Amino acid sequence: MGGIIAYSQALAPQFMSGGKYILIPSAFHQPLGQRMVLLKNSGEPAKRFYEYLGRETARKIFRKNGYALESGEG
Numbered sequence: 001m002g003g004i005i006a007y008s009q010a011l012a013p014q015f016m017s018g019g020k021y022i023l024i025p026s027a028f029h030q031p032l033g034q035r036m037v038l039l040k041n042s043g044e045p046a047k048r049f050y051e052y053l054g055r056e057t058a059r060k061i062f063r064k065n066g067y068a069l070e071s072g073e074g
Contacts, residue, residue: 005021006057006066007023007066007067008065008066008067010066011065011066013035036053038049038050
């Protein structure tokens with residue numbers, strides 16, 4: 001059995017113990033761009049979380065979990 005899932009899911013412990021995965025080469029597809037937004041009327045917790053996600057600490061977590069980050073973002 002097989003399927004296509006997000007790389008971040010393939011790295012999750014519950015998936016890693018259940019089978020194998022290979023990455024689809026990036027040359028085979030367009031990048032899937034994902035963005036975050038902070039709405040004007042956001043509360044303080046949302047503002048702090050937004051700021052946190054832009055820090056290197058959070059970026060390391062994203063990379064560890066299979067996300068490729070564009071240079072210069074966040």
